Each structure stands twice: as C-alpha cells, then as structure tokens.
Amino acid sequence: MKVIICGxxxxxxxxxxxxxxxxxxxxxxxxxxxxxxxxxxxxxxxxIAGFASYPDVLDRAGAADADMxxxxxxxxxxxxxxxxxxxxxxxVQRKIARLRAQNYLDPGxxxxxxxxxxxxxxxxxxxxxxxxxxxQRLAAPAAFDTESxxxxxxxxxxxxxxxxxxxxxxxxxQLTDLFSTLRAVVVGIRRDGALFVPSAxxxxxxxxxxxxxxxxxxxxxxxxxxxxxxxxxxxxxxxxGGNVGLGVALALEARTDRVRVKMIEKDRECAxxxxxxxxxxxxxxxxxxxxxxxxxxxxxxxxAVLAVTDDDKTNLLAAVRSKEMGCPMAxxxxxxxTLIPLMGPLDIDAYINPRATTxxxxxxxxxxxxxxxxxxxxxxxxxxxxxxxxxxxxxxxQCVKDIDFPEGTLIGAVMQQGQIIxxxxxxxxxxxxxxxxxxxxxxxxxxERLLQVSIDFF
Amino acid sequence: MGxxxxxxxxxxxxxxxxxAMIVPAAHAAVMEDFDTMxxxxxxxxxxxxxxxxxxxxTAGYAPRSVARSHLVGLLAAFSALPIMFxxxxxxxxxxxxFLNAWFEMVSSFTTTGATVYDTTDRLTPSxxxxxxxxxxxxxxxxxxxxxxIFAPMNLGGFEVRATGGPGKGAAGTxxxxxxxxxxxxxLVRYTLTLTPIYIGLTTALWIGLxxxxxxxxxxxxxxxSTLSTSGISPIGxxxxxxxxxxxxxxxxxxxxxALSRLTFSRGLIGERDQGLRRDPEFITALxxxxxxxxxxxxxxxxGAAEQAEPTSLRDSLSAFWGALFTVTSFLxxxxxxxxxxxxxxEFSGLSTPGLFLIGLALxxxxxxTTAGGVKLLRIYALYRHGEREQERLLHPSSIGGGGRDARRxxxxxxxxxxxxxxxxxxxxxxxMLMLSLTGVQFETSMVLAVSALSTTGPLAVVAAETxxxxxxxxxxxxxxxxxxxxxxxxxxxxxxxxxxxEIWQR
Numbered sequence: 001m002k003v004i005i006c007g008x009x010x011x012x013x014x015x016x017x018x019x020x021x022x023x024x025x026x027x028x029x030x031x032x033x034x035x036x037x038x039x040x041x042x043x044x045x046x047x048i049a050g051f052a053s054y055p056d057v058l059d060r061a062g063a064a065d066a067d068m069x070x071x072x073x074x075x076x077x078x079x080x081x082x083x084x085x086x087x088x089x090x091x092v093q094r095k096i097a098r099l100r101a102q103n104y105l106d107p108g109x110x111x112x113x114x115x116x117x118x119x120x121x122x123x124x125x126x127x128x129x130x131x132x133x134x135x136q137r138l139a140a141p142a143a144f145d146t147e148s149x150x151x152x153x154x155x156x157x158x159x160x161x162x163x164x165x166x167x168x169x170x171x172x173x174q175l176t177d178l179f180s181t182l183r184a185v186v187v188g189i190r191r192d193g194a195l196f197v198p199s200a201x202x203x204x205x206x207x208x209x210x211x212x213x214x215x216x217x218x219x220x221x222x223x224x225x226x227x228x229x230x231x232x233x234x235x236x237x238x239x240x241g242g243n244v245g246l247g248v249a250l251a252l253e254a255r256t257d258r259v260r261v262k263m264i265e266k267d268r269e270c271a272x273x274x275x276x277x278x279x280x281x282x283x284x285x286x287x288x289x290x291x292x293x294x295x296x297x298x299x300x301x302x303x304a305v306l307a308v309t310d311d312d313k314t315n316l317l318a319a320v321r322s323k324e325m326g327c328p329m330a331x332x333x334x335x336x337x338t339l340i341p342l343m344g345p346l347d348i349d350a351y352i353n354p355r356a357t358t359x360x361x362x363x364x365x366x367x368x369x370x371x372x373x374x375x376x377x378x379x380x381x382x383x384x385x386x387x388x389x390x391x392x393x394x395x396x397x398q399c400v401k402d403i404d405f406p407e408g409t410l411i412g413a414v415m416q417q418g419q420i421i422x423x424x425x426x427x428x429x430x431x432x433x434x435x436x437x438x439x440x441x442x443x444x445x446x447x448e449r450l451l452q453v454s455i456d457f458f
Numbered sequence: 459m460g461x462x463x464x465x466x467x468x469x470x471x472x473x474x475x476x477x478a479m480i481v482p483a484a485h486a487a488v489m490e491d492f493d494t495m496x497x498x499x500x501x502x503x504x505x506x507x508x509x510x511x512x513x514x515x516t517a518g519y520a521p522r523s524v525a526r527s528h529l530v531g532l533l534a535a536f537s538a539l540p541i542m543f544x545x546x547x548x549x550x551x552x553x554x555x556f557l558n559a560w561f562e563m564v565s566s567f568t569t570t571g572a573t574v575y576d577t578t579d580r581l582t583p584s585x586x587x588x589x590x591x592x593x594x595x596x597x598x599x600x601x602x603x604x605x606x607i608f609a610p611m612n613l614g615g616f617e618v619r620a621t622g623g624p625g626k627g628a629a630g631t632x633x634x635x636x637x638x639x640x641x642x643x644x645l646v647r648y649t650l651t652l653t654p655i656y657i658g659l660t661t662a663l664w665i666g667l668x669x670x671x672x673x674x675x676x677x678x679x680x681x682x683s684t685l686s687t688s689g690i691s692p693i694g695x696x697x698x699x700x701x702x703x704x705x706x707x708x709x710x711x712x713x714x715x716a717l718s719r720l721t722f723s724r725g726l727i728g729e730r731d732q733g734l735r736r737d738p739e740f741i742t743a744l745x746x747x748x749x750x751x752x753x754x755x756x757x758x759x760x761g762a763a764e765q766a767e768p769t770s771l772r773d774s775l776s777a778f779w780g781a782l783f784t785v786t787s788f789l790x791x792x793x794x795x796x797x798x799x800x801x802x803x804e805f806s807g808l809s810t811p812g813l814f815l816i817g818l819a820l821x822x823x824x825x826x827t828t829a830g831g832v833k834l835l836r837i838y839a840l841y842r843h844g845e846r847e848q849e850r851l852l853h854p855s856s857i858g859g860g861g862r863d864a865r866r867x868x869x870x871x872x873x874x875x876x877x878x879x880x881x882x883x884x885x886x887x888x889x890m891l892m893l894s895l896t897g898v899q900f901e902t903s904m905v906l907a908v909s910a911l912s913t914t915g916p917l918a919v920v921a922a923e924t925x926x927x928x929x930x931x932x933x934x935x936x937x938x939x940x941x942x943x944x945x946x947x948x949x950x951x952x953x954x955x956x957x958x959x960e961i962w963q964r
Binding site: 265268271272274275276277278279282283284285286293296 | 849853854855856857858859860861862865
C-alpha cells in the first residue's frame, strides 16, 4: 500500500516507522528538510521537503497513485486543505487528518467531513485521545497502563507485580484452575526489559510487568488477585490546563459521582479559558512545581495527581513533588519514550504517551480486515489488535487450538453474541465474533494475514 | 430638517419643551379652564420665539467636542429647562412662590415626582397634566441620552461593562474605521428608534388602565408616571385610583421597563445579545424583589400569627400583593404605594418598615432606564466581586470563570461601581449635611436626601415614621434638594466626566 504522511513530527514519524516496518511504500512530506532527512535516514521511507497542502508537493510525493494520505502536520487548517487537495486533485481513496482545535470536533458540525464537503474519512484528535487515556488510567489506579477493548467491555491492564502479590511463583495453568470463574488472561510479561508472551507453564515473579486482559466487570477482582487494592478517587489535582487537562476535567465534571477537581495552570490566558469552560473545578493560576501552590490545591489529601503539561520534565517533577507531599498516586504525561524507564525510579505510578495513543488510533484505520482497534504496547514492542472475524478469514469456524497462530501471539478475549468469554483451546471462533489478539511486533503481519479476507472471497 | 439637528442640544430640547406647552393648553381649553389655557398658550408662543431667536443666534455653533457639548447640554437641560417649565406653571397656579414652582418642575423633569402641592385640590387637572407631561418628557430624555450620549462615553452604568475608562469612549482606533458617527446623528437615530416605543408603551398602559376602570385623564398621568418612574399622581397616589387591583397589576407589569434596558432596546448599542433571561440586571431585580417581598410578608405573617385573631387567606394574599407591588415600585424608583400596602400593616399590627424601601430606592433600577439610584448592574458587579473575593480567601491563586465579560465586570466593573457607590454615599452625606444646615431634622434629612438622589419623590411620604411634607421644609432646603435631584438623575460620574482632561483640553 502506498501511503503519504504529511508532517514528520512525533506522530508522523511514529506512523511512518510502523507502516514502513510493515513493507508499505511510505512517503513523508514536511516543511522542515531536517525532519524529512531524519525520517529518511532512520526509516525505510521516501522524503519530500515542501508545504504539504500544495498540489505540486503532493504530486511529487506520488499522490496520483497513493492509497492513503495521513495529514498530521501541526496546523489543523493545513491538514484539512491537504485532505481536500488529495481528494479533489488526486482522488486519493482514504484520507486521515489530525485536528486539534476542539471547535472542529464539535459533533454538531460533523457533517462538515462528509465526502462532498470536506472529505476527511477519519478525524484524529490527539488531545481527546490522551484525555481518554488519562481517564482510563484514573479508572484503574493500580495499573500502569490500561486500554479498553470490545466496546469498553474488556480491559487491558498493565500491572507491576509486587513482592506481596498472592499469585507469584505459580504456573499460569494452576491460576486458571484456581480462579475458574475469573475472565482474565495474562497476555504478556516484561521481565528485565524484555517482553514475551507467556505459555501455560510460565510463572510470575516479583518485579514483572504483566499485561492482563480482563472483563471490565472482573477488573476489580483481577486487580485484587494480583495484589492491588482498587480505591475510589474523589479528589483529583490536574497540573496543566491545556486541551488535555481541560478535556479530562470536563469528563470528570460530567460524571455522576461528584469528583472534586482542582487544576493548576501556569499561563493566565489558558487558565482563564479553562475556568470559563469548567463549572465546579477550581482553577489555580501558577507554577505546578511550586510547593505552596500544590499545598493550596490540597495535594496531601488528593487521591491522584495528573501532570499533563506540555513539558515532560515539568510533568515528571510535578508528579514526584506531589507524591513527596503525600499524594498517593501520580500519573504523568510523557512525550519522550526514552523517559519511560525513569518511571520506576521516580515512583510515578502511571504514564500516558500521547504519541502512542495517537499512533494507535491512526493505525486502527490503516489495518486490513475488519480491525476495530489497535493498541501499541511499550515502544512499539507489541500490539493488541481488536478485529471482527470475517466469514472468509482462515480462522473462522476453527477451534483456537487448531489455528496456526505464530508463537508470539495470544487471544485475550472473544466476544460471542455480545458475551465476553475467556478463550480456551476448545473455543470455536465463529464468523462475526470479535477477538482481541496480543501480538509481538514481528508477528503482526502474520496476524493480519489470518484476519484478512482470503483470496477466494473475490 | 438638517439644520435643526445641528443646533446645540439644549436649544433643541428647549424648543421641544416649549412646544409641549400646547398639550396642557389644549387640555385646559377642553376643560373650559381658560385662564390656564391662556397662560400655557402664551408660554408656548413666548418660548417658541425665544427658542427661535437663540436657535438663529447659535445656528453656526460648532462645538470643539460634540460629546462634551451634549453632556453640558444635558446638565443645562436638567437645571435650566425647569425654569422655563415653571414660568407658566407659576402663573397658572397663581398663589405660589416661584421657588416652589421651580422645585416642582425640577422634581418632575428629573422623574423624582416630589410635590410641594400635596393638597389635591390645589392644582387644576391641566396643571397636574403638565407635571406628568414634564416628568414623562424627562423619562424620554433619559432613555434617549443614556444610549446615545452615555453609552459611547462609557457613563451612566455602561462603564461597568466597558473596556475603556469612564468618560472616554471606546478604546483603540482601527484603521478600517475611517469615520466615527457624529454624536448628533446618533442622537437623532436613537430618538427616532426609542420615541415610538416610549409613546406606544405609554398609550398601551393608558388604554389598559382605562379598560380597568380608571378615568382617562388620571389613567394618562399614571401611565406617563409609570413609564418615566416619576410616580406623579393627580389624586395623591394609587390608593384613590378607581381601577383598584387590576390597575395595579397593569402598572406592575410595566415596571419591567425600569428594571432592564433589554426589555425595550435589545441590541441597540451593539453589545452581545444575551436575552432577558440571562440579563444580570433582570435576575438581580427578580432576586431582590422576591427576597424582600418574602421577608416583608413573613414579617407580617408572623406578626399576624402573634395576634389572637385567625387570619383569612384573602388577608394574607392581599398583604402579599401589597408588599410585592410596593417593593417593585420602589426598586424602580417610581414610588407608587399599593392600596393594599397599608392593609398589610393592619393585617399584622406591625408598622411598615420604611428602611426597606429606602434601601430599595437606593439600589434603583436598570442601567439606561428611567429609574435612578445606584443601578442594578453596579450592585450586581459588587456582589460578584464580593463572591469572588470569598473564593480567593480559600484559594488565593484561583481563577474565576464565567467568561471574559464576567471577569471584567468582577474586576474593573466592580472597581468603578465601588467608586460610584462611594460617590453616591458621599453625595448622600453632603446633601444631608446641607439639609441639616438649613434646619431640617436628621432623620428627615436622611430620607429626603435619599429620595432626591435616587429620584424617588414619594419615598418621603412613605418611608419615614411620620410622612414628610415637602411643603413644610425651608426654601433653602428645597434648593438643595433640587440640586440633589439633578445630581441623582445625571449621576455624579457624568458630572465628574465633564472635568475629564480629555474633554476640556484642546
């Protein structure tokens, strides 16, 4: 597939890396030749330096025979025009644009993106995705990573195993027998920095990071079994009042259980904008690293702190300071993936990587077959793919044990007729089922092949 | 017609005032009161010729600052025009001093409605009509000048929301705006827009009152004094009105036009149209009326419960209506007293709390309406500011929400409101002091000062322990009160703005 990616920033680069790794013909377009050179140097992609929305630049990038345009430049308007040009001039079939401004995303105006208006097939909003990710983290405070699948009925939890975890040093096979009614599967373990898919005989050790797929109803129970107490959060402090912080605060205000939110924002204008949009939330103006201001926000009695400013270091330090001042849980937004190993030593409970969330949502629309959701784990080490099984797929109608899955894959959950079931070897995958598969990066292509329409469909 | 517009503002007003003398003349002719008719008709001829001559003399007048000229013209209108109105009045009454006649006209023109002729048969119907008409014209003048002179200069309550400073006008110059409309053109435009509304509303109320059973002539004066919030009545108040409850209900509905400008001139001066339901002034007014009425009613109710006699529902309801109507009437600075107000007192056996009414009259009605007082918008700004300061006690670095406008009202708006409030309080103190110097008692002088500055004349009769008669106060005190009425009508800020360096510097 030939893909043009406009914008070689963080999101554009990450998508280019994913797509080029899957043998796609990728062209990166960016205004900044330096960024283009960096992409062409490190990835197997072509690069064009130029203004993404100019027709001649798109022409040089090969838009005439491209299958897809992904517009992820920093400007919403350039992204929109790029999609329009790709549609009107080059008749590109699929167009994805990243739009940041919340006004463009108002559901009341969604008619705008219809084919004969402003032809954008998929609108991606990083801020909105990140806000959602932040809310998920808040919902499962004990997990360092969460994502929901199957219409929110199943959750992927990343859990750090402690010394006092009740299920350590036990083979997974025995765990299945012990908790036979629990709909949860351990799909991945990271031990000493290496991620692998466990087999039935593997055991869990302290210091392991476990990825567990669980039914949403069983989430609390699963966390308890793995030694985590699920506590309710009533007081939350948000540091950073940009689109992300504002989105989270708005979502928290909309909840029926009264959550008391305080927000700290450094920029006065930004703080005023947030204060205007929010009703019950108290917006404080000042530096989130200032201990006096954190005290004013009553950080000691807060249940969680969410550091979502645009500066990674501020986020990390604010999270550390909050924990030091008595906040039991800290979640930090981290753009730079190389900072993620610092989470452990800094005692930050969870992180949100906006790049990963954006990339995940863009990838969801790139995959073949009836893929409904893709979540990228770690630094693109593995993916969780949620897909509907087509009648013509090679796995339809087969038992799980008979399917020729590659070694690094595991089925996390199956949804049959609206019921979430835990897959066993005897589970038969039927047409129309929705499955969530955990797959190591190397095996993603093979999983896709299994999910795709087989050739005799045509 | 163009040359009329270019005449000084005061001359135009003088011409209009002279022309208005035809109305009582015609009325007197119909009533076969030929002495009064002659006096007013001669007044019309005399002052028309005088206006014409002044008009000819000032035809080439080109003021350096049109805005300032208008402001001075307005000040002159409120202080000098009553002299002109008073001359035929003085002649027609016959047995009065000119000072009394002048006081009466200042009081009418500033929509205060305080009268020294408190015995009802002292004046003929045509003279009562003249009082009502002068008050009505004063109300119209306030309506028009508020949007056309005060609003562009950020005065008269508009400074609370404005971006620029008071007395300065809109901030910033824009290259694409090549010419700013001449204040005279603005005056003409708003006059043409607002006058039909004002006349239409008055006519509607007049007809309504007549249908309710009122005598047409009394109904007309009541309608005019409701719209202009002057509270002038030829029969000594609504207590004696023939229309009884339904008349009061109608008048009550028309009080709304003194509570918020949005009831009659929506979107006139290019501000964001937020609708009456979200208008801070209207909401503040409703909250004030509701809470004070409930408080008064509960007070009466408890007072009635302490008495042994059982109270009937009818008594309670009429006490409630009496409180509601009177509270609204004094908040709009009209000063009509419901005929059930006294009933409320009898029902409970408690005396009516005049201090409540003084407070309400001080607060006053909406910005750019005919009401006087501190104005609801300023009260709202001060309330918001106080609320915000309390929040800041808990969270010193918190930021208040509500949008840019709300923030400006809380900060600059509250500041300028506070300045105005202090000026108002100082004016009360100064007027009280001057009244005391003329030999008026302390309490009496307080009630008189508030009633003059808030342009609520009937307050003196209702609010004090024993009714104060304007006829009984010394002449010097009348002069002080007349001055206070003009001050209260024009607002201290507007007079201070005359001394603004931007206005008088070359």
